[in-house]
Amino acid sequence: MSYSVYKIMHVVSIVIFFSLYGMACVKAQKNTDHKLEKILTGVLLLIIIASGMGLGARLGVLKGGFPFWVNVKMAIWFIIGIGGTIVLKRIPHNAIKFFWFSVGLLILASYMANYKLG
Numbered sequence: 790m791s792y793s794v795y796k797i798m799h800v801v802s803i804v805i806f807f808s809l810y811g812m813a814c815v816k817a818q819k820n821t822d823h824k825l826e827k828i829l830t831g832v833l834l835l836i837i838i839a840s841g842m843g844l845g846a847r848l849g850v851l852k853g854g855f856p857f858w859v860n861v862k863m864a865i866w867f868i869i870g871i872g873g874t875i876v877l878k879r880i881p882h883n884a885i886k887f888f889w890f891s892v893g894l895l896i897l898a899s900y901m902a903n904y905k906l907g
Contacts, residue, residue, distance in 0.1 A: 792847040799840040806833040807895065810873060814888045817881035827877060834870045858901040865898045
């Protein structure tokens with residue numbers, strides 16, 4: 790696939806992921822069922838990572854190991870993916886706070902990708 794296709798997949802998946810994750814956080818605080826949102830966010834996380842790796846391959850930055858900024862982005866998505874699941878399951882009353890923390894991490898990940906720091 791081309792760079793443009795990977796970029797569109799990556800950005801659109803991130804937008805949909807955060808929309809569904811926000812819905813799951815609100816539903817978790819109201820003690821309503823949010824299983825579908827959790828499943829879809831997991832699928833979208835896979836698409837985000839796959840399209841991100843495709844972008845890295847198209848840019849040629851993945852040759853010889855991951856650069857620092859890719860490692861930071863991977864760590865951020867690991868925190869958002871695993872942390873978000875744990876928060877929704879174990880401490881749903883803090884789900885909205887973790888959502889906004891995740892938005893902050895998203896801003897950091899975007900900054901790292903745009904300026905390719907490290």
